[in-house]
Amino acid sequence: xPSTNPPVVPDSAKNVVVIGASRGIGxxxxxxxxxxxxxxxxxxxxxxTPDGVIGFEFDITDPGAVAGLFSFVGGFGRADVVVVAxxxxxxxxxxxxxxxxxxxxxxxxxxxxxxxxxxxxxxxVRGGSIVLVSSVGARLGHVGQANYxxxxxxxxxxVRTVAQEFASKFRINIVAPGPTRTDxxxxxxxxxxxxxxxxxxxxxxxxxxxxxxxxxxxxxxxxMTGATVPVSGGLIV
Numbered sequence: 597x598p599s600t601n602p603p604v605v606p607d608s609a610k611n612v613v614v615i616g617a618s619r620g621i622g623x624x625x626x627x628x629x630x631x632x633x634x635x636x637x638x639x640x641x642x643x644x645t646p647d648g649v650i651g652f653e654f655d656i657t658d659p660g661a662v663a664g665l666f667s668f669v670g671g672f673g674r675a676d677v678v679v680v681a682x683x684x685x686x687x688x689x690x691x692x693x694x695x696x697x698x699x700x701x702x703x704x705x706x707x708x709x710x711x712x713x714x715x716x717x718x719x720x721v722r723g724g725s726i727v728l729v730s731s732v733g734a735r736l737g738h739v740g741q742a743n744y745x746x747x748x749x750x751x752x753x754x755v756r757t758v759a760q761e762f763a764s765k766f767r768i769n770i771v772a773p774g775p776t777r778t779d780x781x782x783x784x785x786x787x788x789x790x791x792x793x794x795x796x797x798x799x800x801x802x803x804x805x806x807x808x809x810x811x812x813x814x815x816x817x818x819x820m821t822g823a824t825v826p827v828s829g830g831l832i833v
Contacts, residue, residue, distance in 0.1 A: 609635045611672050612815075613665070615656060615712060616682030618643040620778040621729060624804040625681055625811050632812070637669055639682075656682050656708030657700075662715045670719065677815045678716045680709045681729040683748075685780065687740040698743045705747035710754060717762060725815045726768040728755060729807075732828045734772065748772075752824055759822030767821040771811050774828025775801040797830030 612629045616622035617638025623646050626638040630648040638645040639654035652668055655661050669675050684704045686697035709728055716726060733741060734748035752770055759768050775781060775792040781801060784792070793801055810827045814820070826832040 609633055610676035611669060611674065612636045612677040613669055613675050613679065613716075614638045614649070615654070615678075615680040615709075616640075617645045617649055617651075620681070620780070621773065621776060621804045621807050621811075622679075622681030624808040625679055625729075628805070628808040628812050629677070629679075634677075635672055637665075637672070639665065656680075656712065657703045659711060662711050665712075666715050666719045674721045674724075675716060675719050676721050676724050678712065678720060678724075678726045679729070679811060679815070680712055680727075681811075682708070683729070683731075683744075685741065685744050687744070689740055690742045693743060701743040702747050702750075705744065706750045706754075709751060713754075713758060713768065717758075717766070720766050722765055723818075724766040725817075726766060727811050727815050728768070728770050729811065730770045730772040730824065732772050732774045732826055732831050735832060755824070756822045763821055767817070769814050769817075769820060769822065770824040771807065771814055772824050772826045772828065772832070773802060773807045774826070774831045776807055777801050777803055795831070796828065800829065802827060802829060 612634045614622055614626040614636060617626035618640035626636050626649045627646045630636045636649045637652055638649040639652050645651040654665055684701060686701050688697060713726060728751055730748045730751050733745040734752055737745050755768050755770050807827050814825055
């Protein structure tokens, strides 16, 4: 369900859809676009969105919800930019990973974004931009995250194909963060956090705004599609 009293934006504002705008990187991405004067529709699962962002309650694992989202966006005109920043983890060594751990992560991190992009392909303006948030884990791997890294690696292969299919209509790219100071990072133990901080050549984790700035830049880039842009403090060079 959409929130009421949407913010007033200039007539020249772009319509930006941010999937997963309630917290973490997605919330900062939504705020970044709003701060540039764009109309931002941000999805959430009951927890709301940042100030200046039009909230829309949405479950990316619900196949029927995608049409409803883009129908709502259509009330403001066609989408100019779509960002998918939602994601979950269900960490466990593979031999102890349950079927639900696998199914939920793949449904949220891979299948859901595929459905969003499929719908956006006919709703986005010509020359529009789609940005998916992945992870450097797709290339590096992480112990206990076989489901998560597989889902993010799948996104990268998906984007390379979609970029070729729709190159004449819109651009689609990936931003792949390294360790970032989100709730997921803060929930890790002190030892794990220290290892992540010291494991990057820059000896620190990223801040959500540093990822959001790159997402914004990638969305504006006019001659790049099918690319994966790492923002990882030097983990991938």
